[in-house]
Amino acid sequence: MKRDELQHSHSRALAAAGRLRLPLRSKVWRGQAGDFNGSGTGSSLDFQDHRSYVPGDDPRHLNWQAYARTGHYTMKLFREEVRPVVDLVFDASESMFFDPAKAARSAELFYFIIESVRGSGASVSVHVVRGDASLRIDPDSIHTHRWLEMARAMPASDTAGAPDLSRIQFRANAVRVLVSDLLFPGDPEPLLRHLGQRHGSILIFSPFLESEAKPAWTGNYEFVDAERQSRHQHRIEPNVLERYLTAYARHFTLWKQSAQRHQAAFARIPVETDLATALFNGAVTAGALEPSH
């Protein structure tokens, strides 16, 4: 994709971010001061609880009315307001970009997550993975749309395998957003376990093509593997296609079940429809997004 195409994707994502947002308010946060309710007591205006005064407490929060009634120093406790933390993990493997529509949708999801996080005032850390390689993207590269070139320039030994998240430093209590088509073999459990470490909440956005889910293959094909660029001769008969569809469904059923076990929101985003519709149909119902109003 070229930068102008990325720019267009960014524009579409920005529009969608005005209507949908990440479900950050449904979570109790801990961390830096911000606009979201924290798990501890803080300096917000929201009353939370009372407790007995102990030396060292801020005398401004003494409940003088209660002292007048009871003669004991009672402290008024207010809810803490913190800033949410989001770690975005973007799968930059070849399968995400081999199809123009899928590439555009992947970029849109990337920009949508970032803009949604920014709109919420949360802190976002962007990581791009490609096989066993990973890279943290600085905000400037995102702003200038150079992030994809940087991701493509990463040396990766095997892009066809599951992304290696072991080198990514996830922040504690962060919302971990994974944008990936999940088209790699293997058990999703290790990857999800990794995403969920350090009290992370997992959101998964998986763009998919209708031609991947329900291909109309028949006859002889020379399939070019999007990851390795290797060529494979296949003859597709109806029974072969049937088995493929079964394997495809089983693959994502396994991801869905694993996501449920890890209390992760798992949203499959179709490529063929516009972004807002696709997100509303795929992500809102799955709990990965919520309407802004």
Added chain:
Amino acid sequence: MITLANPYGLWALIGIPVVIAIHFLQRKSIVLPVSTLFLLEKTQRESASGRRFDRLMNSVPLWMQLLAILILAWILAEPRYQKPRSTQRVAVVLDSSASMAVAKERMLGILAQKLPPLKGPAAALELTVFESTPGRPRLFAGDSVEKLVESLKTWTPRDGLVDPAQVIRLARSLVSREGIVVYVTDTPNGSLPFDARQLALGEAIGNVGFTGVSFSREGDTLTWRALVRNYGTEPATRSWHLESPSGRSGEKSITLEPGGLASLQAAFPTGTDKARVVLSADRFTTDDVLPLVRPAAKPLALYAATSEAFADLTKKLLRSIESIQPVNDAASSDLALISYDPLDPALPQGNAVVFVHDGTQGGAYLKGGIVAEKDPLIDGLNWQSLLVRETISLERGQRDKVILWQEQRPLIFIRDVPATATTPAARQLCFNFDLKRSNAASQPGFIVMLHRFAESIREAKVAPAADNLETNEPIRLATRSGTTEKPASPLETLSSDIGGKTLRDAKLELPLVDPLTAPLDPGFFAIKQGDETLLSASVHFGDTREADFNACGSADDLDQGAGNAVERHTMEDPWWRLAVLALVVMLLVSWRYTASSSKGQVPSSNKEPLTSNL
């Protein structure tokens, strides 16, 4: 049994490799980038690359089209089923000319090979074999080619050149219009009558052989003279020798240019009546041997009771006619020259040449056209220059046959005197004019006619003779006739070798059913009646047309007309309509699958990988 009426229909099977090739081309893979290859490979091991033929065979349209081609080939080949009890009749006419002896062994092998296929689609084969010489019994009749070949091993072709049309016609009538007539020869013939097929097996070989023999006598020495010819196209060298019961001469060599003739001559061996000239053998051996006997014509006794005026004529006859001797007794003579005297009109009862003797000065020359009747004695003779004066006439009987007229006057007539109880039948040649008062003595026709008459008398005479004949040459043999009380003795033919040892003998009852002919094999033979040897003869092969192999060659028309036999002995496939229906169904199924496949194919033009844009 199934027969293909149109085997060329099997060319439709060429469509099988064509269809396979087209399917290979059509089945060229669509290049398509995919991201889910791991899912496909996990579930579809059997569709991996490297088994193109298996993938090809799984195609329903391919199978349908292959089956359609098979059915189409089946329909086009027009399969026919054998009718029960159908019989193919085949009549084989063998060229019985002597030259076939060279090709006989080869012929047996080829017949064993060529005849069984003539059965074609019929259930049975009926074989009949004839010789090309008319009148011969058939050589074989049966249904076994092996037995046919076995029976022909003893057959020997020995005849001269024979027109096979008569026997081919007989064969055609035997096998009817549906049968097959095969003429086996060594010389290809352009066209054969009666729809006969030709099987020519000859080859142009070189041959050297005797063409004939003649004898001359110088004093007491009898000399034979034989002609040898090289029929081939290459110079040939042969050796020859003379054999007789007393011994054999040394070998002598002769060299003949292509088509050249050589004359061999020598004195007939003394002390024997048989000899044999032998050439070194070549492939055609029949004309390599020339048997000889010392020729001896039947003696003819001539009684000349004419006046002195016919003395010159008598001398001429005695000098020019072979084995004729003068006798003074008319009763013991075989032929008499007699003058008719009107004063003594009684004529002798035996064979005679009668002239008118007119003592007068004679009248004027007879006028008017001279007309010859048709008679062997006078055929081909010119009498237009004959001048005859008016003389007295012979008394002509009613049964006398005039053979020469001048206007209304019979000039020459023949009188046949029937046999009586005491005298045998006789023949008299009567000249109804005075020889001296005509120019008849200087007419060639007159002398020739006298010779012919003398030879006819000699022919009718029962007496021993010795002659050198050609094979199968007709023999005119006078035999003794019997009476009711004492029937004539049968004839006995004896074939012998040069030493006199009898090889074969046979008896022939009189009267003869068939004309008497010389044997077909060269050699010596004799004909006896009772104890009397009527003929001693040698037989040699002298048919130069048969000895010349330059026109021999090979030809084979046996395959013609096979289609008619197929239709005659078979019936059409009763299921051909079903086959056509199956063909249509398979084409429709193939079309249906092909159409649906084309509809379901994903165009690959917009599926190019994007890596180049990244």
